[in-house]
Amino acid sequence: MILNYIKIAFRTLRKNKGYSFLNIFGLAIGITCASLIFLWVEDELSFDSEFEKQDQVYYVPTHQEYDGEWRTFNSTPGPFAEAMKTEIPGIVKASRTKHRDLLFSVNDNAINSGGRFVDEDFITIFSLKFVEGNAKEAFNNPEAIVITQETAEQLYGKNAKAIGKVLKVDNTENYLISGVIENLPKNVTFPINWIAPFERWSGDKEWTNGYGSFFADTFVELSPEADFNDVDAQVRGLLEKKTGDSDSKAFLHSIKDWHLRAHFENGKQVGGRIDSVRLFTIIALIILLIACINFMNLSTARSEKRANEVGVRKAMGSGRTRLIFQFISEALILAFIASLVSVLFLFVLLPQFNLLIEKDLVLGLSQPFHIVFLLGITLVCGIIAGLYPAFYLSSFKPVEVLKGLKVTHGSANYIRKGLVVGQFTISIVFIICTILVYQQLQHIKNRDLGFDKDQLISLNVNGTMIQKFDVIKQDLIQTGAVSSVGLNNSGILNGGNNGSNLTWTGGTNTEDVLIFFRYISSDFLETAGMELVEGRGFYENMAKDSTSVLITESFAKLMGQGSAIGKKIDRGDVYTVVGVVKDYLFDDMYGQSDPVMFFNYHGEASYMYLKTNPKIGTSDVLSKIEAVMKKHNPAFPFEYSFVDDAFNAKFKSEQLVGKLSQLFALLAILISCLGLFGLAAYTAEQRSKEIGVRKVLGASVSGIVKLLSKDFLKLVGLAIVIAIPVAWYVMDNWLGNYAYRIEINGWIFVIAGIVAIVIAMVTVSFQAIKAAIANPVDSLKTE
Amino acid sequence: MQNILVSLNEATRTVNSGSNKVTLLDNINFNVEEGEFISLMGPSGSGKSTLLNCIGMLDNFTGGGYTFLGEPVHSMKEKNRSKLYKEYIGFVFQAYHLIDELTVYENIETPLLYKNVKSSERKAMVADMLDRFNIVGKKDLFPIQLSGGQQQLVGIARALIGQPKLILADEPTGNLNSKQSEEIMELFAQLNKEGVTIIQATHSESNAAYGSRIINLLDGKIV
Incomplete structure (x- = not known):
């Protein structure tokens, strides 16, 4: 019987080539689309999912209140990890971490590598697997560093033993490789290429030991029996107790939410990427639905052709159920062919799609889950698409259709029109x-950003760039490729360094306002194309500006009526406003400009900005800059980024x-x-x-x-x-x-x-x- | 005494056409005995096809009694009725109504599928039928590749494959030329001799003459 249906389905397909093409092609596009989206969704959902302790691992961010509004920050004070571990019974492991990019060099081979300084618990929290060495002894030596297999290969080549080797870091320090771990899965929120003992970084930094500075990314592991709500409440309370400040609350953020639900508004979790995932899942379903609607429409439109067959089959003794079954199996066969075609489409389109969404999705047809999912889509589509036509076609009365009467359309006609309207509405x-x-x-x-992002190059400050800043600047400008060079302690597009509890003349309740601090060199404003609205810029000699600051317009507004020039700001030390800069946007490109305060100090700058000459080609500019950097900072590879690229990435x-x-x-x-x-x-x-x-x-x-x-x-x-x-x-x-x-x-x-x-x-x-x-x-x- | 196959007792069919009630069949009374070959005659619109469809249970009488092999069809549920006609009745249509997508072989096989006959048995039965009608060589052709006479031959083969007690033929030669008609009617006569009961509706006096009894219809009444 089934064979008979399959046979007739194939012959019907062959006989009505145009119709079959429309149906299969339409459905195949639908399935292709949906598959692409579902592959992306699967990828999104897979983040951090390969870590073993899904129910126990948490990140500890903080909500902090400014001006009546809660903002969420990633960092916690240094001693907080240990305090949670010892004072909260449900927390069995905790690790402070600090992300850093280090320069590893082996002979002539140098790579810049991101990783974390961590406490020993980190290894077990994330169940890191050792290929060389072991978890117990990895951090015994204070100079230890554990690297991933991939990093080991980059440094020493394939199959070479890395353990026991001494690794030169940043050209100044030596680390001892105490272990090699398996590479982390592809999709993790906090990727690492290496880990090293936290103290190696914190060392003599006194400020990392108190509750005054929030700087560490902290991870904890709960005991399997611990009650989340209970522990979370204790964590919130503990930070308040330690800092004596009710404006800061630490909380637990589950590993399952790191990637998808990491958006907070006023102290509440309000989604994140999960919104896009949901949106596109809905879109995938809608597109499948449109494709199914096509199928229904075309099938019922062809009903007159099939009506005769229905009549004959009924006269031959077929019951309605059998006909419904027959038509649904035809739809299923079509859907199955369509899904085969869509697999072909997927092979062709996936690389393009990957380019578009900047991911590395694979079709993975060898994964049973993917096969089952595709078959599932096929089955559901076949049934949805086939159900209505099946019921409709099988309802014909043999006497009427065999007499050659036209099928009275009635309801089917309206439904068909309705479906077309539905499709076009979508x-x-x-x-x-x-x-x-x-x-x-x-x-x-x-x-209007308030600065000029074009022709602006950003370099990470490392090595001797600050000490040799004046020479570097001079040489760069001499090449003709660069018109201006400035330093900043924070990325121009980033939020960065900020604080509150300031007071100033002309303001009330000033303690609550969050102010952003920027330590810049005198020509940074010119380099970034920022506009001075009032007063003067900084002197080249920073000593002359030790108590002067520049502020942005929105800050000036907070100081009340009249010119801000000459007004005082108290931040422990007292500063005088000497100039007002036009507001500029950073961090949130959709939001308002937050108030900023500029200091003339570039001793701890992290970024060097270069304004390049638009008349010279990009590759020329870059090679000229590289030559200068190689000359003055030879130990470090030349790495740069364009600010407009970074802007677009936002x-x-x-x-x-x-x-x-x-x-x-x-x-x-x-x-x-x-x-x-x-x-x-x-x-x-x-x-x-x-x-x-x-x-x-x-x-x-x-x-x-x-x-x-x-x-x-x-x-x-x-x-x-x-x-x-x-x-x-x-x-x-x-x-x-x-x-x-x-x-x-x-x-x-x-x-x-x-x-x-x-x-x-x-x-x-x-x-x-x-x-x-x-x-x-x-x-x-x-x- | 022969078995009574079909018994109609004041069978009536009326339909509503707009606000009018139209009587298609008006108090039909007759019996069909097993082994009979009945010709229904009458002009277009006299109710021949309606009567055949109602006897074939594709359509229902709206009044009166209809017993088939002693079972009261008029009071049966749809399901039982369908079981009954699947088992005992074969149809032959004027326009053949073969399924275009199926070969000759498969067309003939279809009723057996609906009767859940086993595959091996089906093969034997269809082979027998092809043999009997001398169309073995055409078994893999599609209806469109056959002449009208050949298509009707397949149609009759299909009607017979389920070994029905009654064949209902609605103008079986209506689309055929005279030579083909004659062959088909000879075939019916032959089948009737072998014991198959046949009711045919026809316009043609000469075709009607093949039957053992003629019933004349006019405006839904037997005259």
Whole structure:
């Protein structure tokens, strides 16, 4: 019996090639799309999931209150880890950590490598597996360092033993390799290439031992029996007790949430990447649904062709259940073929998709889970797509259809129209969203930043760059490739160093305001293209500015009416404002400019900024800078980044949403058009006799095209009417996430509507014209 | 005394067409005995096809009694009724109604699938039937590759494969030329001799003459 169904399904497919193509192709695109999204979702969900203690490992960030609002920070004070471990019974392990990039050199081979200074507990918290050495003895030596297999290979080559070797770090210190661990999984929130004892870093830094500085990333492990809520409450209380300050609360952040739910607002967890994951899962399901709708439409449109068969089979003794079963198995077979085609598509498209989303997803067809999932999608699609046609087709009465009566459409007709409207509604919503996401992105990117991010190169300060700053600057400018050089202790786009408890003239409740501190060299403002609104800039001689500060406009506003010049700020030491700088954006590109205070001191700078000459080609500029850096700072590899690249990287998730919504809008429209195309073909076929008669009676080709297109355009029109409020609602919500946002403009809806109509017209008119120019004799003869 | 296969007692069929009640079949009374070959005659619209469909249980009488092999069909549930006709009745259509996507062999086999006959048995039965109708060489062809007469031959083979007690043929030669018609009617006569009960609806006097009894219909009544 089943064989019989399969046979007939294949013959039906072969006989109706166009129809089969539309169905399979549409469904294949849908499945491909959904598979791409699900692969991405799987990748997102896999973050940190390979660590063993999923229910016990937590990160300890802090909420801190400023000006009535809670902000969330990653760091905790140094002694807090040990305090939690000893004073809270549920916490069995704790480790302070500090991330650092170190320069490892072996002979001529030097690599910059990110890793962490950690306490010994770190090894067991993350169940790190040793390939060489062992966990117990790894940190016995204060000069120890444990590196990953990958790092070991980079340094010493494949299969070479690394343990016991002395590693030169930053060209100054020696570390003893005490172990080699397996590489961490690909997707981890806190990647490391090495770990070394925490004391090696904290050493004589007195300030790391008190509760005054928040600087460490702290990880803890709970005992398996511990109650999360109980321990979390104790952690919150403990930091308050230790600091004596109710404005700082540490809390537990589960390893399961590190990647997906790491966004906090006013002390509450409010999602994060999980929102994108959810959004795209929904989109994947919608696209699958559109593809299934296609299938339903085309199947029921063809009902007249199948009606006879249904009649005969019923007369031969087939019950309705068997027919339903037959039609569903046909749909399943189609879906199965479609999923095979989609696997082909996936092979071709996955590399492109990876480029687009900057990931390294693999199809992994050898993984049973992927196979089962794909089969699952296929099965669900087949059943959803086949169910309605099956019930509809099997409901025909044999007497009626065998007599050659036309199938009375009734409900099916309405449902079919409804489905077309549904498809187009979704497509139009996609179009509108795509335009708005794009606009919002452009809007933010074109925002006045308060500095000039173009032609700006950033170097990490290392080695002797600060000591030799003046010579380096001179040599750089002499090359002609660089017009200005400035130092800063913090990245220009980053939040960085900040604090509160300041007082100043003209302000009230000033203690609560969070102020950002920047230690810069005198020409940093010029280099970054920041504008001095009032007063003077810094002197080249920093000693002359030891009590002067520059502030931004938003800070000046906090100082009340009148010029801020000459006003005093008390931050333990008292400073005088000598100049006001135009507000500039950092950290949150969607938010407001926070108040900033600049000091003329570059002794602890972390970044060197170079403004380059736009008239010289990029590669030329870089090679000239490299030559200078090699000369003055030869021990370190020349590494640089462009500020505008870093700026663009800040919009990664928005850009991803933008790119993907473009892609999926396109595909949704394509699938919908395939459906419409098929539907138009069958309508034309159904009405061929009517068209023949009309032509004989003198109707013109254009009149008939109009007649055939009109019905479809009405449907698209209806779809536009439904789509506009839906799109408006969705996008207004989305834009609500951004303080700096565009207003939704009416003409976008007009454009989306016109696009939809034009696309539908093109699709339908092809069939309509074909039907209209056919010779009426052919269509009339068939009866 | 022959077995009574079909017994109609004041069987009536009315339909609502708009606000009018139209009587398609009006108080039909007759019995069909096993082994009979009945020809229903009458002009277009006289109710021949409706009567055949109702006897074949594809359609229902709306009034009166209908017993098939002693079982009261009019009071049966749809499921039992379908079981009954699957078991005992074969249909032959004017337009053949073969399934285009199936070969000759598969078309003939279809009713057996619905009766859940085992594969090996099916093979033997279909082979027998192909042999009997001399169409073994055509078993892998699709209906579209056959002439009308050949298609109807397949249609009859399909109707017979389930070994029904009753064959209902609605204008079986309506789409055929006279030579083909004659062959088909000869075949019916032959089958009837072998014991199959046949009811055919026809326009043609000469076709009707093959039957053992003629029932004339006009406007839904037996005349």
